[in-house]
Amino acid sequence: MTITSAEAPAPVETPAPLARNADYYRLKADVEDFLYMEADLLDERRFKDWLNLLAEDIVYFMPIRRNVKFGQHAERENTKLGVGISWFDEDKWTLTKRVEQILTGVHYAEEPLSRVCHMVSNVQVVGVRPDAPTGEEVEVRSRFLVYQNRVEYETYFFVGKRYDTLRRTANGFKVARREIILDQNILLAKNLTIFF
Amino acid sequence: MSGYRFDSIDKLVNTQDGFISRELFVDSDIYKAELEKIFTRAWLMVGHESLVPNPGDFYTSRMGEESVILCRDKAGIIHVFLNSCRHRGMKVCRYESGNTSLFTCPYHSWTYTTDGRLQGVPLYKSLYDGVLDREANSLVSVAKLANYKGTIWATWDPEAPDFLTYLGDAKIHLDQALDCRDGREGGSEVIGVHKWIFPANWKFASENFLGDTYHNPSHRSVDLIGIGPSAASGKKGRRDDELAVAQHVWVSFPVGHGVHSAIQPEQNQYVESFLDNPVLEEYFRHCYEERKRRLGDGARLLPFVGTIFPNTSYHGRQPRGLCAWHPHSPTSTEAWRFFLVDKDAPQEVKDYLRHYYMRYSGPAGMTEQDDLENWLYATSASMGTVARRYPFNYQQSLGAYTSDHPLGGDVSLQVTEQIARGYYNGWAAFMRNASWDEITGGDRKGAARHAAE
Amino acid sequence: MINMLDLKPGDRLQLREGEFAQVVANMEDGMWVEVRTLETATAEPDPSEEPQLCHAQDIVRLLTPAG
Numbered sequence A: 001m002t003i004t005s006a007e008a009p010a011p012v013e014t015p016a017p018l019a020r021n022a023d024y025y026r027l028k029a030d031v032e033d034f035l036y037m038e039a040d041l042l043d044e045r046r047f048k049d050w051l052n053l054l055a056e057d058i059v060y061f062m063p064i065r066r067n068v069k070f071g072q073h074a075e076r077e078n079t080k081l082g083v084g085i086s087w088f089d090e091d092k093w094t095l096t097k098r099v100e101q102i103l104t105g106v107h108y109a110e111e112p113l114s115r116v117c118h119m120v121s122n123v124q125v126v127g128v129r130p131d132a133p134t135g136e137e138v139e140v141r142s143r144f145l146v147y148q149n150r151v152e153y154e155t156y157f158f159v160g161k162r163y164d165t166l167r168r169t170a171n172g173f174k175v176a177r178r179e180i181i182l183d184q185n186i187l188l189a190k191n192l193t194i195f196f
Numbered sequence B: 001m002s003g004y005r006f007d008s009i010d011k012l013v014n015t016q017d018g019f020i021s022r023e024l025f026v027d028s029d030i031y032k033a034e035l036e037k038i039f040t041r042a043w044l045m046v047g048h049e050s051l052v053p054n055p056g057d058f059y060t061s062r063m064g065e066e067s068v069i070l071c072r073d074k075a076g077i078i079h080v081f082l083n084s085c086r087h088r089g090m091k092v093c094r095y096e097s098g099n100t101s102l103f104t105c106p107y108h109s110w111t112y113t114t115d116g117r118l119q120g121v122p123l124y125k126s127l128y129d130g131v132l133d134r135e136a137n138s139l140v141s142v143a144k145l146a147n148y149k150g151t152i153w154a155t156w157d158p159e160a161p162d163f164l165t166y167l168g169d170a171k172i173h174l175d176q177a178l179d180c181r182d183g184r185e186g187g188s189e190v191i192g193v194h195k196w197i198f199p200a201n202w203k204f205a206s207e208n209f210l211g212d213t214y215h216n217p218s219h220r221s222v223d224l225i226g227i228g229p230s231a232a233s234g235k236k237g238r239r240d241d242e243l244a245v246a247q248h249v250w251v252s253f254p255v256g257h258g259v260h261s262a263i264q265p266e267q268n269q270y271v272e273s274f275l276d277n278p279v280l281e282e283y284f285r286h287c288y289e290e291r292k293r294r295l296g297d298g299a300r301l302l303p304f305v306g307t308i309f310p311n312t313s314y315h316g317r318q319p320r321g322l323c324a325w326h327p328h329s330p331t332s333t334e335a336w337r338f339f340l341v342d343k344d345a346p347q348e349v350k351d352y353l354r355h356y357y358m359r360y361s362g363p364a365g366m367t368e369q370d371d372l373e374n375w376l377y378a379t380s381a382s383m384g385t386v387a388r389r390y391p392f393n394y395q396q397s398l399g400a401y402t403s404d405h406p407l408g409g410d411v412s413l414q415v416t417e418q419i420a421r422g423y424y425n426g427w428a429a430f431m432r433n434a435s436w437d438e439i440t441g442g443d444r445k446g447a448a449r450h451a452a453e
Numbered sequence C: 001m002i003n004m005l006d007l008k009p010g011d012r013l014q015l016r017e018g019e020f021a022q023v024v025a026n027m028e029d030g031m032w033v034e035v036r037t038l039e040t041a042t043a044e045p046d047p048s049e050e051p052q053l054c055h056a057q058d059i060v061r062l063l064t065p066a067g
């Protein structure tokens, strides 16, 4: 894939748009339901239940965004998975550790717990792979606005895009891959203690 | 607050009895004076040569509150320039990094070459010929620059001593952070930088990294769950065990530098530390033996953390890194945290270590999140009128150190705030415009005379 | 008006004051290119001449592209 324009790279190749038929809208509604339910689990601090929505082989990635010259965005704007340092480059083990840490009750950066509200919008199903080796996979794009308020006055807004791969299993969708594109350069928050 | 006057620095910093005024951490006059008296004089770490490997490469960085350009010119020479046009001050480079032959100002198009010279001025012949001295309008350059084992340091003060004099006996400790794991000199590279802003005074971070071992309980959550390189094998804690049998030392040096290092026993053996990954275990065992072979008895000294005054810190073991705590306001700091690794380490080792670094360090790091929480609320709860009347307590291990130790400096063999007291002595010397001789410890009489007054 | 990012070495330019120049290098800052002056629109540059910077607003128009 060669991109010479300033467009940001999509994490996955974008297939041709899906036909807007009844199947598409049904699938989109299922996906939206899943994403809203997931947001509820996080906002209700049901972190262990949230972990159950993640595939064992999940890739959970938040690159650092950089200020680069026009024309170099595809190549250089975002740090890349597998290279260097990013905000998050997680697997199920580290995400589980993060949950365990909050649940110790002495993780002071989340003790007392923050109030967090996940808004998910602009949901689009951009691809379906019925024959993926581990079961049908659905490529989903969405936007997020996550509000975090801690203790008294400490408040952050995190706004950006998510590129998800959802895998269909006997127990519903599992998140197999999530790339989180936070629209900030210097992180305008002291910490990233919350999940996206 | 107008309660502070510069003639009362010593009332603010009483290291004799172990009290430091909260004004240092919240007051805007003190903060402004720090920018002037500390950040225009001290050696500051700007970056690493690996960020600008090729001619024309640049990396924008910071010194104090100000943006600077770290740049390797077309001839391969490294420079550091103030990132501000000589015409009307426009920031000439708003990219974080890249390769260029010109820094062209967006405002009126003055353009500078990579060695800082003003090369192009639009309509030069008709508007400026015979008047504008291009040489005198180069990008403002730092007064001195040092490339120390790949790390780039600079100062705005032409009178500043050379970098190694400034570093003094803290050198061998910083060396342990910068040298290869197998004992070869230098050889590290930076392959990623976290940048974020947090609402706390910059000195909380600098002081914490001197070797505030006492704050260990604040990391209890991460110790309970275990995120170290043997965590999946069932070990709790957040790090490796390599310092398990060592004698820890906390050393305070002139200028205000402070380190927490460790000295291994004479018959030192490698301590298994990377149980989760046999490749890492093998690699670090190999490095350990190599280092011992190369450095002999010197290999017993192992680094942990340290701060080079005023705002450069290192984490010398794993997860290894360098930090610059850039002042942003009295109560906010812009942190830049550089992940450091041996350039020629095997790819699997680099990959493992950068993942360890990401789960440990920075704003998403499970360990350092708790530090940031502490620094924020320590700052905000010290802003009140009443709060400011009560100084912070720095009496820990008061007097429990020796100045007669082969490591130089003031050496403590127990957890101590002596390194913090030394840091604020250095701070006070800068703030009262002490001579370089006094600051670097060459003029001990001057310092003593001052203490007696 | 031309977008300086589009200029390539060899492009011939008509400058203000009736001068001509040929692009030697484009550093892609969008404002400046390196040029050698030309006697006429079609003359060849003197290769021994040191290239100099030419600013966007000194350029009247692009003559023949390098082809």
Ligand code: FES
Binding pocket: B085, B086, B087, B088, B089, B090, B105, B106, B107, B108, B109, B110
């Ligand atoms: S401010 Fe830079 S050219 Fe005028």
Ligand SMILES: [Fe+2]
Binding pocket: B208, B215, B219, B367, B368, B371
């Ligand atoms: Fe800490």
